[in-house]
Amino acid sequence: MNVTIAALTLRGMLGRRRAVLLFVLPAVLLVLSAVLAFTGNDSLGVSTGVLEGFGMVVLLPLIALIVGTGVIGPEIDDGQIMYVLTKPIPRGSVILTKYVCAVGLITAFAALPILVSGVLLLGPGSDVPWAFAVGAVQGGVVYGAVFLALAVLSRNAVTIGLIYALVWESMIGGFIAGSRNLSIQSWAMSSVDELTTASTVEVDSSVATALVLALLTTLVALGLAVRRLSTLTLATAD
Amino acid sequence: MSTAIHDIGYRHYDGPRLGRGQTLRALYTHNLRALFGLGRGAKAKIIPFALAAFLLLPALADVAIKAIVKEAQFLIPMAAYGYGFQPLIAIFLAALAPVVASREIRYRSVPLYFSRPVGPWDFVAAKFGAFATALVLLVGVPVTVMYVGFLLTRSSLIEAAQQGGGFGSVEDIPTVAGITGDWALALLGVVLLALVLSSFALLVAAFTPRRGFGVAAVIALYLISNVVVGIVQGISQDRGAWDVAAWMNLFTPFNLVYSVQVALFDAESEPLIAVPDTAMGLTGLLLCVLVVAGSLAALHARYRKAGA
Numbered sequence: 001m002n003v004t005i006a007a008l009t010l011r012g013m014l015g016r017r018r019a020v021l022l023f024v025l026p027a028v029l030l031v032l033s034a035v036l037a038f039t040g041n042d043s044l045g046v047s048t049g050v051l052e053g054f055g056m057v058v059l060l061p062l063i064a065l066i067v068g069t070g071v072i073g074p075e076i077d078d079g080q081i082m083y084v085l086t087k088p089i090p091r092g093s094v095i096l097t098k099y100v101c102a103v104g105l106i107t108a109f110a111a112l113p114i115l116v117s118g119v120l121l122l123g124p125g126s127d128v129p130w131a132f133a134v135g136a137v138q139g140g141v142v143y144g145a146v147f148l149a150l151a152v153l154s155r156n157a158v159t160i161g162l163i164y165a166l167v168w169e170s171m172i173g174g175f176i177a178g179s180r181n182l183s184i185q186s187w188a189m190s191s192v193d194e195l196t197t198a199s200t201v202e203v204d205s206s207v208a209t210a211l212v213l214a215l216l217t218t219l220v221a222l223g224l225a226v227r228r229l230s231t232l233t234l235a236t237a238d
Numbered sequence: 239m240s241t242a243i244h245d246i247g248y249r250h251y252d253g254p255r256l257g258r259g260q261t262l263r264a265l266y267t268h269n270l271r272a273l274f275g276l277g278r279g280a281k282a283k284i285i286p287f288a289l290a291a292f293l294l295l296p297a298l299a300d301v302a303i304k305a306i307v308k309e310a311q312f313l314i315p316m317a318a319y320g321y322g323f324q325p326l327i328a329i330f331l332a333a334l335a336p337v338v339a340s341r342e343i344r345y346r347s348v349p350l351y352f353s354r355p356v357g358p359w360d361f362v363a364a365k366f367g368a369f370a371t372a373l374v375l376l377v378g379v380p381v382t383v384m385y386v387g388f389l390l391t392r393s394s395l396i397e398a399a400q401q402g403g404g405f406g407s408v409e410d411i412p413t414v415a416g417i418t419g420d421w422a423l424a425l426l427g428v429v430l431l432a433l434v435l436s437s438f439a440l441l442v443a444a445f446t447p448r449r450g451f452g453v454a455a456v457i458a459l460y461l462i463s464n465v466v467v468g469i470v471q472g473i474s475q476d477r478g479a480w481d482v483a484a485w486m487n488l489f490t491p492f493n494l495v496y497s498v499q500v501a502l503f504d505a506e507s508e509p510l511i512a513v514p515d516t517a518m519g520l521t522g523l524l525l526c527v528l529v530v531a532g533s534l535a536a537l538h539a540r541y542r543k544a545g546a
Contacts, residue, residue, distance in 0.1 A: 159453060
């Protein structure tokens with residue numbers, strides 16, 4: 001961990017106009033939840049539908065994609081990463097710092113809004129919002145590592161991440177049930193299912209397998225990112 | 239217009255000049271080639287061609303099914319092709335809109351264009367034309383492959399149906415004229431889809447020049463509008479408010495275009511949760527025109543500012 005790198009990373013993510021997207025996306029979820037709660041459309045079925053369909057399927061991967069690639073991608077692109085890499089800081093420490101920042105930002109901009117919108121819909125007494133928040137943090141931990149590694153490995157990280165999230169998790173996951181065993185989103189959802197008694201959340205895979213696979217994916221992704229950053233050559237733009 | 243070629247005092251040029259049309263055409267081809275990575279390295283070609291191949295795959299499968307299994311029914315109706323494979327098109331939009339719209343802004347090279355007889359309108363028109371062409375190709379080619387595949391296999395399909403064997407009756411197989419009409423209407427839908435999507439995606443990408451953020455912004459708009467409309471439609475249907483559900487179609491780009499296709503171009507209404515009527519179709523068409531016109535006007539303003 002390195003405080004200076006963390007401060008630079010956070011400033012890069014939250015400074016200026018580009019943070020708008022980070023604030024707008026959760027705001028849409030919160031406004032939608034508030035409207036649904038206000039108009040009385042807050043049955044358990046609708047609420048879990050919103051938390052899963054919007055929170056876990058759209059908001060979490062999107063925020064994770066923006067944050068996970070954003071903490072390091074632009075720096076590699078414009079060459080600023082050289083100023084960090086030429087300092088006597090272990091590459092592992094650089095990646096770890098960026099990763100911790102990413103997970104923190106994902107928690108703040110995806111997991112926290114999911115929790116708040118769950119409370120808005122179902123009230124603070126329900127266990128559903130908490131289960132979804134924990135699931136979102138777990139998903140964020142894995143997504144963050146994978147997208148960070150992608151950003152170090154490829155300059156098309158955002159597109160590749162999108163293809164993974166949209167084509168593999170949503171399209172193929174919708175048709176072929178087996179592919180869901182290898183999807184970050186369903187690993188997170190199996191934790192949600194484990195943590196809540198609500199009958200409207202139903203995942204068939206086992207939570208133990210999901211956690212092991214999630215942990216393994218995170219470690220492999222971070223390891224890859226460190227290895228790749230150790231031998232990074234700066235490409236020319238576009 | 240002797241300023242078109244730098245005259246730094248060595249040798250003058252007084253000969254004929256290619257006009258504005260040639261300028262536009264050059265910019266257009268340049269952008270279209272950049273989209274598919276032509277004239278660039280292999281890395282720039284992977285994503286556009288991979289997405290185009292993914293989109294072509296179902297059409298080829300459809301032709302193979304017609305040729306081998308003799309099943310006359312289309313895998314997916316031609317008119318619904320874009321709507322049915324919208325995630326792939328959305329990824330294409332998100333990945334490639336920044337290629338066309340953001341680069342010159344990011345590298346601040348717009349003023350260099352505008353120091354020539356190229357105006358902001360030429361610039362916007364070329365980019366819009368190139369991106370719309372790419373989208374028409376992306377969706378239109380698979381649709382045309384399905385159409386040609388049907389024409390080639392039609393006689394054998396009729397033969398198979400006449401022999402029975404559970405493939406439906408001969409009357410269900412469309413005539414050549416009928417299928418040509420379907421194909422033309424489907425292509426009309428493709429063009430409308432391309433115009434709406436490309437103008438809007440270019441606008442979003444032009445306002446998020448930072449690498450990666452343009453991609454995320456375009457896809458965020460697509461995903462968020464889809465999920466919000468889906469949730470509201472689900473609830474209004476539970477409450478029996480079919481009208482509200484149908485009107486909500488107008489608030490996501492793919493549903494908007496497909497509603498117009500269903501209401502005005504005779505497309506099958508089945509993929510939509512709520513079926514739009516003619517009034518909604520006309521409103522949708524008006525909305526499409528407004529989206530395209532508004533986006534182009536905003537793009538013009540954006541590039542004029544970037545070029546100043």
